Amino acid sequence: MLNAKLDVKIEAMSKVRTRFAPSPTGDLHIGGLRTALYSYALAKHSGGDFILRIEDTDKKREVTGGKEKIKETLLKFGLDWGDNYFVQSERLELYRKAAQRLVEDGNAYEDEGAIRIKIPKNEKVSFRDCVLEKEVTWDTGTLTDLVLLKSDGFPTYHLAVVVDDNDMEITHVLRGHDWLPSTPLHLLIYKFLGYKVPEIGHLTDILDPEGGKLSKRKGSTSCNGLIKQGYLPEAILNFVMLLGWAPKDNRELFTLDEFVEHFDSKGFQKSNPVFNKQKLDWFNDQYKLKKSPAEFIRYVSGASVYAGEPKFGESVAASAVVVYPRVTNLSEFDTYMKPFYVEPETAKLTLGPNSREHLIAAYGALSSLKEWTKEGIDKVLIAIVKDKGFNTGSFFMDFRIAVTGEKFTMPINDFVAYYAKVFGKKNILERLKKALE
16 A cells, blocks of 8 residues: 555563673774663663574675684673573574565565565555653655575575574663664564564664764774773773763763663763773773772783783883883883883984083983982982083983984883893893993
8 A cells, every 4th residue: 555654562571681792803993882781781770681593694705713703802891691592593493484574474574585575556654762761753665675685595684683682582672873774674574474563772883083973993993992902891881881872960970880870861962972092091090090000000911912022010010110100001102111122222322512521421421320329329419410411301311212213211210220120230231231332
């Protein structure tokens, strides 16, 4: 019938059951973590169930070990699914039966070994988006007869997602905004199979500060990529909480349990959030401050590029008091640790016009110093600056560059004292000699 509206009803269900359904095709992206987090909070807030379902029917794109990696990543953030774990490739018979039923009822047809949905003509299909809080409608004339079951027996996403959500009694579906165009097709499948339709909501797009949607290809926005940079999981999670959801009182700091307790689906935002790296740094600082220096250094040192170097633990421990307040993430941490393990490239040193005089004086003062403590090094070097009338900034910059090869480090006298404590003073003097050659 022309312009007849399909009677797709969303029936109320008792217990809230949500799911996160990633494909094992690579690292979990920050957007995927947000979907998992919101789905988890929506279920747990009312004592419901959170389900992890691995959608692995596209075997060409599957990454070896991808399933385990997804599980490991979610657990790093405390998103535990308990016993509610499913893998689509282990449920093929379920999809085959559903596809065959659609064919038998005249709502699908076989085409060169595959089964395609038969889209009705001149009808409309609609639903109310529980995130956007508005009715969305499509004309079936804009839809095409897409494949539901491939010739190899594997379902496409469109069939599997509907069959699984019904079989697992999912009550609420949260997913990325890019899946909105697929919704009318899914609603038709629900209708044809006589399934109850869950509440469906499409989350905002996370935007790149440089413009456009945040790319999944950016390693810096994968969950494990951020962790490798030294961001704490609890800081990343708190940052993600507020990328598309806002509490009533503008509160910013939440543990996972606190977020679940305060979660309200009315807090979903309609405007697209921007991935603000400075805000992530701020969250990391807040959670860093809750840890002791030893706890934070232990965390970041586990992923440091210098972690396998000799006496790494001793050098971290020796410099922790100075390094800890200065670092936000692992890249900054490694900047401070680099001079312990990377010799200055003397050919690339950019020293000042009076550098030779400065370094000869520093070498002489340190050679005669017996106890290389921070206080002792301060005393002898400041003394020669005064005695010889050196410019303090120029002297210490030349000294810093000669000893570390870098213009920006921890306070240079601190570094020299820590290095001497762990490795002895001989190599510091050797670095000064090489810079003078």
